Amino acid sequence: SDAWQRLNSESFDLLVIGGGINGAGIVRDAALRGLNVALVEKGDFGSGTSFRSSKLIHGGLRYLETYQFGLVRESTAERAVQMRVAPHLSRPLPFLFPVYKGDPHGLLFMDMGLWLYDALALFRVPKIHRAMRERGVLAKEKDLKKEGLVGGLHYFDCSADDGRLTLENVLDAESLGGVCLNYARVDKLNRSSDGSRVVGAKVTDLVGESTAEVHAKMIISATGAWTDSFLEGAGESREKLVRATRGSHVVVRKEKFPIQNAVTMLSPTDQRPLFVIPWGDHTYVGTTDVDHSEGPDRVFITRDEVDYILETVSHYFPSLNISVDDITGTWSGLRPLVDEPGVESNVKVSREHEIFGGEDGLMILAGGKLTTYRLMAKQTLDEALGHLAQSGEKPKDIERCKTRDRPLPGGRGLGEDWSETLPREFAQRHGVTEQLADHLLKSYGCRADFVLEGADAEAKEPICPGLHHIWAEVDFAVSNEMAITLEDAMVRRTLIAMKEARKSLEIAPAVADRMAEKLKWSEGERKGQLERYRSWIENCMEAIG
Numbered sequence: 001s002d003a004w005q006r007l008n009s010e011s012f013d014l015l016v017i018g019g020g021i022n023g024a025g026i027v028r029d030a031a032l033r034g035l036n037v038a039l040v041e042k043g044d045f046g047s048g049t050s051f052r053s054s055k056l057i058h059g060g061l062r063y064l065e066t067y068q069f070g071l072v073r074e075s076t077a078e079r080a081v082q083m084r085v086a087p088h089l090s091r092p093l094p095f096l097f098p099v100y101k102g103d104p105h106g107l108l109f110m111d112m113g114l115w116l117y118d119a120l121a122l123f124r125v126p127k128i129h130r131a132m133r134e135r136g137v138l139a140k141e142k143d144l145k146k147e148g149l150v151g152g153l154h155y156f157d158c159s160a161d162d163g164r165l166t167l168e169n170v171l172d173a174e175s176l177g178g179v180c181l182n183y184a185r186v187d188k189l190n191r192s193s194d195g196s197r198v199v200g201a202k203v204t205d206l207v208g209e210s211t212a213e214v215h216a217k218m219i220i221s222a223t224g225a226w227t228d229s230f231l232e233g234a235g236e237s238r239e240k241l242v243r244a245t246r247g248s249h250v251v252v253r254k255e256k257f258p259i260q261n262a263v264t265m266l267s268p269t270d271q272r273p274l275f276v277i278p279w280g281d282h283t284y285v286g287t288t289d290v291d292h293s294e295g296p297d298r299v300f301i302t303r304d305e306v307d308y309i310l311e312t313v314s315h316y317f318p319s320l321n322i323s324v325d326d327i328t329g330t331w332s333g334l335r336p337l338v339d340e341p342g343v344e345s346n347v348k349v350s351r352e353h354e355i356f357g358g359e360d361g362l363m364i365l366a367g368g369k370l371t372t373y374r375l376m377a378k379q380t381l382d383e384a385l386g387h388l389a390q391s392g393e394k395p396k397d398i399e400r401c402k403t404r405d406r407p408l409p410g411g412r413g414l415g416e417d418w419s420e421t422l423p424r425e426f427a428q429r430h431g432v433t434e435q436l437a438d439h440l441l442k443s444y445g446c447r448a449d450f451v452l453e454g455a456d457a458e459a460k461e462p463i464c465p466g467l468h469h470i471w472a473e474v475d476f477a478v479s480n481e482m483a484i485t486l487e488d489a490m491v492r493r494t495l496i497a498m499k500e501a502r503k504s505l506e507i508a509p510a511v512a513d514r515m516a517e518k519l520k521w522s523e524g525e526r527k528g529q530l531e532r533y534r535s536w537i538e539n540c541m542e543a544i545g
C-alpha cells in the first residue's frame with residue numbers, strides 16, 4: 001500500500017510498464033542512476049515469459065551458423081558479467097554436444113566452431129571446450145545412443161534461475177527507492193493536451209481494485225509478447241512490432257532421466273537443437289518453436305509439442321524409455337521476437353532486440369534474450385536520457401550505469417567459486433543439512449541467512465516430499481519477496497509447481513493456510529486462490545493426460 005500511495009502522489013522521471021526481466025533490468029538501472037522511477041506489472045514479476053525460458057545464460061552457439069558473431073560476442077560478454085554479479089543464480093553448466101554419422105556438421109567443423117565460440121568470449125569461460133571421441137562421450141553420458149556416435153564436444157555455458165534473476169532486479173530497485181508493484185496494470189496512456197507527448201498512464205490495482213493516474217516524464221513499455229495488444233488497448237496503435245512464438249519444456253525426475261551434463265540434441269524431425277538440462281533432482285527438456293494463435297495470457301504446452309520433445313529424447317536416449325507418464329511438470333512461454341515482415345520461419349527470426357520511439361515520451365523495448373537483459377536495459381536507459389535531455393527534462397546529477405559491477409542483492413560477497421566451501425559453513429551455522437544449505441544458497445545467495453532468520457524446526461522442514469523447498473521459504477516469499485498469491489509462492493518463489501505439478505496439489509491447501517494467516521485472507525479468498533492454482537496446474541498438465 002505504501003508503493004500504491006507513492007504511485008498515486010508522486011511525479012516520476014520514468015515509468016516502466018512490464019515486470020519481466022527487461023522491465024526489471026531497466027527499473028534497477030534507473031534507480032541506480034538516481035532517477036525517480038516506478039515499475040508496474042499486471043501479474044507477478046517474471047510471470048510473463050521471463051520465468052518460462054530455457055533458463056540458460058548463454059552465448060548462443062547456434063547463432064554462429066547464421067554468422068551473428070556480434071550477438072554471440074555480446075552474449076558471452078554478458079554471461080561473464082552475470083557470473084560475476086549473480087554467481088548464485090548464473091552458474092557454469094557443462095554441455096555435451098554428441099556428433100553422429102550423418103549430422104549436418106562433423107566433429108572437426110564443430111570443434112572449429114567451438115574455438116570461435118570460446119574466442120568470441122575472449123576465453124572468459126569456466127573451462128575451454130574439449131573435443132572427444134565416442135568413448136569420451138559415453139564416459140560422460142552413458143545412456144546416449146551408441147549407434148553412429150562419432151564423438152562430441154564438451155563445453156560450458158551457464159544455467160540461470162530466470163524468475164529469481166527478475167525478482168532480484170526488482171528487489172534491488174525497490175531498496176534503492178524505486179516504486180515496484182506487481183498486480184498493477186496499465187490500461188491507458190495519457191497524452192498532453194495537444195497530443196504531442198505521452199505524459200502518464202492510468203494504472204489499475206488488481207488487488208485493491210482501485211485506479212491511479214501516474215505522471216511520468218518518460219514511459220518505457222517492456223511488455224514483451226503483450227507489446228502490440230498493450231499499445232492497441234492503451235490507445236497507441238502502430239504497426240505490428242512483435243512476433244510471438246511459443247517454446248515449451250517438460251520435466252522428468254532425475255532418477256528416470258539421470259544426466260550429469262546438459263546435452264544438446266538435434267530433433268530428428270527438423271534438425272532444430274533441443275537441450276536436456278540437469279535441474280537438481282529433476283531434468284528438463286526443451287524447447288519447441290511454434291506460432292502461437294491464442295493470446296499471450298494463455299500459454300500452455302500442446303500434445304504435438306510433447307510428442308516432438310519425446311521423439312527427440314527417445315532418439316538420443318533410447319534405453320531410458322522415457323514416456324509421457326514420466327512427465328512431472330511442464331512450462332511454456334512466448335518469445336517476444338521483433339517482427340521481420342517477409343521472414344516465414346520462426347527459427348530464422350532474429351533474437352536481437354530493438355528500441356522504438358522515444359521522441360514523444362514513449363519508448364518500446366522489444367526482442368532480445370534473458371542473457372543480454374542488462375545490456376538492453378542500459379541501452380534503453382541511455383536512449384531515454386538522451387530524449388529527456390532533448391526535451392529539457394533530464395534530471396540533474398544522473399550517475400553513470402553501474403549494473404556491470406554492482407552485484408545483485410543475493411550476489412553480494414559471493415565469489416564465482418562460492419559453491420566449494422560455503423554450503424558446509426552455512427549448514428553448520430544454521431544446523432541444517434548441506435543439501436538444504438546448497439539449495440538455499442543457490443536460490444537466495446547471501447540472502448539465504450535471512451530466510452532462516454527466526455525459523456523454527458518446523459519451518460526448516462520440506463514442504464513437499466522429494467523436494468528441498470522448506471516452509472521458511474513461503475514465509476520469506478510473503479514477507480520479503482512480494483508474493484501475494486498461492487501461484488506466486490508455488491510456481492515462482494519455490495518452483496514446486498514447475499517440478500512436481502500434480503504432487504503440488506496435495507500440499508497446496510497447507511501452503512494456502514500458511515499464506516492466508518500472513519496475508520489475512522478470508523475463507524472465500526483462500527478457496528479462490530486454491531481454485532485458481534488448481535486450474536493453472538490442470539492447464540499445465542492437460543496435454544500430458
Ligand code: FAD
Nearest residue numbers: 018020021022042048049050054056186224247369370371
Ligand atoms: P516478459 O517476461 O513477458 O515481461 C513482459 C511483462 O509485461 C509480462 O510480465 C506482462 O504481464 C507485463 N505486461 C503486459 N501488459 C501489461 C500492462 N498493460 N500493464 C502492466 N504489465 C503488463 N533467453 C535466454 O537468454 N536464454 C534462454 O535460455 C532462453 N530461453 C527461452 C525459452 C523460451 C521457451 C522462451 C519463450 C524464451 C527464451 N529466452 C531465453 C528469451 C527470454 O526468455 C525472453 O527474451 C525474455 O524473458 C523476455 O522478457 P521481457 O521482459 O521482454 O518479457
